[in-house]
Amino acid sequence: MSEARAALEARRADAVARLAHLDDVLAGLRRDRGADSADDEHDPEGATLSSEWSRLEGLRADAERDVAETDAALGRVEQGTYGVCIDCRRRIPAARLAARPDATRCVACAEKAGA
Numbered sequence: 001m002s003e004a005r006a007a008l009e010a011r012r013a014d015a016v017a018r019l020a021h022l023d024d025v026l027a028g029l030r031r032d033r034g035a036d037s038a039d040d041e042h043d044p045e046g047a048t049l050s051s052e053w054s055r056l057e058g059l060r061a062d063a064e065r066d067v068a069e070t071d072a073a074l075g076r077v078e079q080g081t082y083g084v085c086i087d088c089r090r091r092i093p094a095a096r097l098a099a100r101p102d103a104t105r106c107v108a109c110a111e112k113a114g115a
């Protein structure tokens with residue numbers, strides 16, 4: 001299971017780096033925009049900034065979720081339950097874990113669960 005751990009740790013490091021980068025970019029936007037210029041209608045660049053802002057916030061939420069999910073998967077490695085489907089309790093195929101190291105269900109159960 002040490003391969004799984006290494007893959008998860010690499011994935012976590014990547015997500016943490018993305019999160020840090022997005023925090024930097026968002027902090028930069030906040031600085032450029034100033035604290036009280038949320039008046040999009042009278043600011044020709046406001047609307048563009050707002051949509052860029054929501055896009056970045058979305059990416060940041062994704063990165064945060066990736067960190068949480070890989071943390072949870074690393075916890076399962078510690079407990080020895082990693083790679084076992086949470087629904088049918090069968091082993092999740094290695095190919096699926098390679099593609100989705102944080103998968104908690106086998107393909108069949110994931111489809112049933114709509115995930």
Ligand SMILES: [Zn+2]
Pocket residue numbers: 085086087088089090105106107108109110
């Ligand atoms: Zn299953």
